[in-house]
Amino acid sequence: MKNLISIILLLLSFSISAQQRFIDSSFQLKNTETKTYATKNGEALKLDIYQPEKDTLQQRPVIIFMHGGGFAGGTRTNSAEVKFAETAAKKGYVAVQISYRLTRKGQSFGCDYKASGKMETFRLAAEDFMDAVHFMVKNKEEYQIDLDKIIVGGSSAGAEAVLNAVYNENLMFDDFSKYENINFAGVFSLAGAIVDARYITEENAVPGVFFHGTEDNLVPYATAPHHWCTPDQPGYIMLDGSKTITEKLENLNTAYMLYSFKDGKHEHSGMPFDYLPEVFEFFYSVFLNEENRQIEVWK
Template identity: 85%
Template sequence: MKNPIFILLFLLSFSISAQQRFIDESFQLKETETKTYATKNGEALKLDIYQPENDTMQQRPLIVFMHGGGFAGGTRTNPGEINFAESAAKKGYVAVQISYRLTRKGQSFGCDYEASGKMETFKMAAEDFMDAVNFMVKNKEEFNINPAKIIVGGSSAGAEAVLNAVYNEKLMLEDFSKYQNFDFAGVFSLAGAIVDARYITEENAIPGVFFHGTEDNLVPYASAPHHWCDRDQPGYIMLDGSKTITEKLKKLNTSYLLYSFEGGKHEHSGMPFEHLPKVFQFFNSVFLNGESKQIEVWK
């Protein structure tokens, strides 16, 4: 009769080897680290770093996520964002949740706020986001990060900042040269939009995962005014949402996964936990391994 301890160790070893990095939650979590990535106008901008425990991989993919809140509220410690980061770290990613300047705190970001101010808000948030990514890359050896495998994401206002930084960088960033020491492998957007999809080219057409309600009343699903403002209102500015972005990616033969929620409104800016297994599978196959996929899912 075989030694029962030997059998137990064999089964445990088989179980661990059967788990797939970046798909299954194979790791425990290290203690979360909080760092200041920049100080602007006297405000310390912080980020939280989630990592797998006892991971020997030296070049790990990085996920950087930016919370929503209309550039007026929200926090990097939202339960949904924390759960997402913890799940990613357990799969083997280095996951980061960032804070940024809430330039519209206590103020409107609706139709009564002029379009030029909205553009400046987008620019400042995009800059904060890029500075956070830059901070992590500068510390890549400390956190064992692969600067060629960076996935970036955001929800609502955070998604607007991230998408504009990725696809409209020439509109958003005055000095893009200081951000050229890393590459974006993919983008993850929850109810986001950009200023102008025409600026998506072969050079910056990064694969993406997009979630959006078709009747979003704040951020347009296709192309429409921000907050559905009337043309004669100060805050009238056209934005291109998930549908328009993915149409452009399709023309450029770039991979994407689009979840469209028929009749859904802005609630789809929340973390889609039900669909995250499919999201992480797409991350792994497309963002990390370069497979080509164009998928549209209707709910």
């Protein structure tokens, strides 16, 4: 009986040691913490922090994610975003889901809304995103965060805010000094786009993972008008989507992984659970270990 118990304990020990941090789900979860990262116009902007239980690592990568919803809706507690955060925390990440100002709540963000207003919407959301990142950086010791391993991501409108903050900071911010010491290890974009890919340079060419439908009817896959507005409409503004961004990264010899869904529309702004093993493997090899991979997958 003692020999049997010893064998079981040995096998259990081997199983745990064989699991790979950041790839496999090796941890239970701590209780989720909710914090206010900023207050703007009387609104408390909150974020939820997911962490692995009994993690002995002193510095851990963090994933900060921004939900979608056309800057009018959505929530950080959406079941898909929560599931993604829990999945990441079980692998050893600190995972953060953030709320931000929904400046178009109850209003249009389509072709009848002027382009200058859309730019201001992008700027305000990018500011909220960077303030959330700044909050986590300020509290790096409490949450044992490795400042060289900050991964950021978003879905749809959230992806637009994140990508513009990362790649178009000169268009989004009059004064970037508050954030100048924040460095990103990688971005994770679900049906996102930026205002102008020409502003991606060697200095800000952060590696990325991108998911996008080739016929997205809201956020362009390559370079096209937002919501496919026509030039005579107030909301006409050109955006550069995932394909154009990754072409720029390729030219700058920067790592990326692009999943293109032939004839897919905006449904690919949803969390790609079927492909998360590949996503986390890319996070590990490229974002955390700085391998240079350029991968394109067609579905």
